[in-house]
Amino acid sequence: MNSFLVNRCICHDASFEEIKEHSEKNGFTTIKELQAEELCSTKCKMCxxxxxxxxxxxxTSFTPGEYLNRKEAG
Ligand code: FES
Structure with missing residues (x-):
């Protein structure tokens, strides 16, 4: 069991929960819109x-590499 979860943009010190709230409030649907506001994902982009x-x-919380498994699953 992996206890480490990915739930924030470390470079911007912003939780995915906060980023999600901001996205919903502003009607953002793409990562580019979030990056344009420099909220997250403009530095190392690991997030x-x-x-x-x-x-x-x-x-708003994922196991490391989870996006890879989801892609394979479709
Ligand atoms: S973790 Fe999000 S830009 Fe580095």
Missing amino acids: APYLELMLKTGE
Whole structure:
């Protein structure tokens, strides 16, 4: 069991929960809109695939590499 979960953009010190709320409030549906406001995902971008998944599913906490498994599953 992996206890480490990916739930924030470390570079911007912003939780996916906060980013999700901001997205919903502003009607953002793409990571580019979030990046344009420099809210997240403009530095190392390791969070980008998780944020894509967050925007798609509404989930805010992921196991490491989870986006890879989801892609394979379709
Ligand atoms: S973790 Fe989000 S830009 Fe680095």
